[in-house]
Amino acid sequence: MDTTKQFTITREFDAPREAVWRAWTDPAIAAQWWHPHEVVTKEGSTRIDLREGGSYAYTMVIPDGTEYPTGGEYLEVREPERLRFTWADPGDEQREAPVITIDLAELADDRCEMTFHLLGIDDDRPSDHGVFDGWNEAFEELDDVLVRA
Template structure:
């Protein structure tokens, strides 16, 4: 029997929506925040074909050569305000968990309000809670990356 679970995370970032969108859609930026801190996500192991029907794939590398690859397909691309993508194949998930993520970015008080909604199939509430906790760590890293980008921009814009 297929089990479903869903949740939403709302985060605010001190960066313009276009910068947040770039962090989601440019491999060199995605590599700096995607994944748990115990992994690296090399930019050359990331594919982000950001268009409806385009694939995304990211390989996370851990200690002693351990690797895990996450992947899916973009369903909607309306940047810099909205991305809808899958993890796995929710239309044909087999035995594994799969989901649809809807990401919206809106300008908010000089920064960005990011709404992340994930609806999963072949997953139970426990797995959904673990996934949510993982995304929260990813988004902490995203906030750090965006703060570093803002600092770099300020430094490089000085005469």
């Protein structure tokens, strides 16, 4: 894997670390935010086998109806502070899957800092709706889910 291709996003959430952990690991909650704005997660497509060597999968559906299956394998599971997993289209065997690491830190006043690191894809912020923007929008969706909870 090309280790020069990577980026990090750090966000704070007005929710306890355990709630942010659940949002990453409970399929019913993850289905509500594992997508950018204007995209939905296909009903019933989100599954999570939360263990090292376990897998997860979901399907995003864009407004024109095109479906994008996504999934990967859990490489590290340390509740409630760290998840590390591969992230790719399960049908794309042409390239090595990028690796995502999520670190969750407790902050004062029941807040949580999340550090999201993606290894294997460049920071593509200059483009319109690239991977960086897509994850940022997903984290805005996550923020809304946490506020509603």
